[in-house]
Amino acid sequence: MKILLIINSLGTGGAEKLLLDTIPLYRKSGIEMDILVLWNNNHQFINALKSLGCCKVFVLKESGNYKDIYNPLNILKLMPYLRRYDIAHVHLFPAQYYTVFANLLIGGKCKLIFTEHNTTNRRIQKNYFKAVEKIVYSHYKRLVFISDEIYGIYRNYIPKFESRFVTINNGVNLDAIRSAMPIHNKTEIYPIIKKSDSLILQVSAFRPQKDQKTLIKAMALLPKNVVLLLVGDGETRKECELLVSELSLTDRVFFLGQRMDIPQLLRTVDVVVLSSKYEGMSLSSIEGMASGKPFIASNVPGLSDIVDGAGVLFECGNSEELASRIQEFLGNETLYEDTVKRCMIKSEQYDIKKMVTQHIELYKSVY
Known part of the structure; x- marks a missing residue:
């Protein structure tokens, strides 16, 4: 059973990071799996995957x-690759x-999954896409x-194909996050961060779907010793950088771009x-x-739900409420610790190992 993963790119994003984290686990489980991206542009995720040497990486x-x-x-360009794989x-x-x-x-040689x-996209919102969508979805097993x-x-949206539906929750490598060591010298993250600063972190691509602007506006309402770290890249980053400049927050909001040390950053920040x-x-x-x-x-x-x-x-979009929530955590140790405990327990439901096992069973059933 040979499986080819196909995705637009391995730039910043949850789906992209998921593939980087899971391919080595599939390979370790004996699944012959490779990946193809439509576009590369030297993204860190794809470079990291190549460095692992665990699979073939095709770039169009x-x-x-x-x-x-x-x-x-x-x-x-996709046609010759599909001929080589079962799924x-x-x-x-x-x-x-x-x-x-x-x-x-190529005559439908490859089985598709x-x-x-996402809960929504531009196509699902437009009725004139529905006929094309039905045709496309009909070709997925x-x-x-x-x-x-x-x-x-x-x-x-497409009730006709419900017999083909399956829910498999995404997962994360909980062990990697919990075993990561904090970055003790905050200046390693950004040179002008002070030891006494409280650090807030958001990890997400800069896309219209995301709302970094509300968080940036919240920063204008918080004390000057509260610093924001924004990890990721994308089309709306320049808009966010302009907003930071307009609000005179350039000494408190830092754009870190793509990072490969997310577990360490998560363990270092305060919220x-x-x-x-x-x-x-x-x-x-x-x-x-x-x-x-x-x-x-x-x-x-x-x-x-999560x-x-x-x-x-x-x-959503309420910067005043967000600022208030952040301030509550920074000023209330009991609330802080109670919330941490609840979060840790909830995260246990989304272990990446469980997700990989479910996908392998899915592949076997389709094959």
Whole structure:
């Protein structure tokens, strides 16, 4: 059984990080698995995967820009790779569409699986996409949803294919996070951070889906010894940098770009936040809850179910409430410790080993 994972790129993002973390585990379990990306651009995740030497890494476009993933020529480029594998497991759009079209051109030789990572997208919101969507989804043997919430949304959207639905929660490497050592010298993170500063961390790509702007606005309401670290990269980063400048927060909000030391950062900071407009099933939220630090998140689909009863939720876009929540944790040790305990317990439900086992069973059933 030969499996090819297909994704747009291995840039910053939860789905991308998930593949980096899980491929070595599949290989260790005896699954012959490789990965193909439509675009590379020297991302740290793909470089890290290559350095492991655990699988083949195929790249359709090495340079250029993110728009290259939408080039229809990718359909033709995918064809020879699909001929070599029994199963292609696809993540994200447009890889979702292009893989189906390429497989049709080779006579449907490869069996296809698709994982839906989000509660919403632009296509599901537009009625004129629905006919095309039905055609595309009809060519997948299994449709994997990373939460029951997403399952329910697609049960209403494409009920005809429910017999192919399966829910498999994403997981994180809890051991790696909990065993990580904190960064004792804060200046290693950013040179002007002081030892006495309280550190707030958000790990997420800079995309319209995310809402770093609300967190940045909250910083303007917090004491000057509270510092924000934003990890990730993407199309909305420049907008956020401009907002930081407009609010005169350049000495308190730092953009760290892509980082490979997320477990160490999580163990170093004081509070972990995820301000977002919607999620599928956020890996960052699980990692945040597993870190031994209190976790705060937007009360939105894909986050509320995970965080409720463990971390703290705030109204999406409400910077005043978010600032108040952060201040409560920094000033109330009992609240801080109680929240940490609840978060740690909740995170146990999302161990990456459980997810890998479920996927292997899925592959065997399709094969």
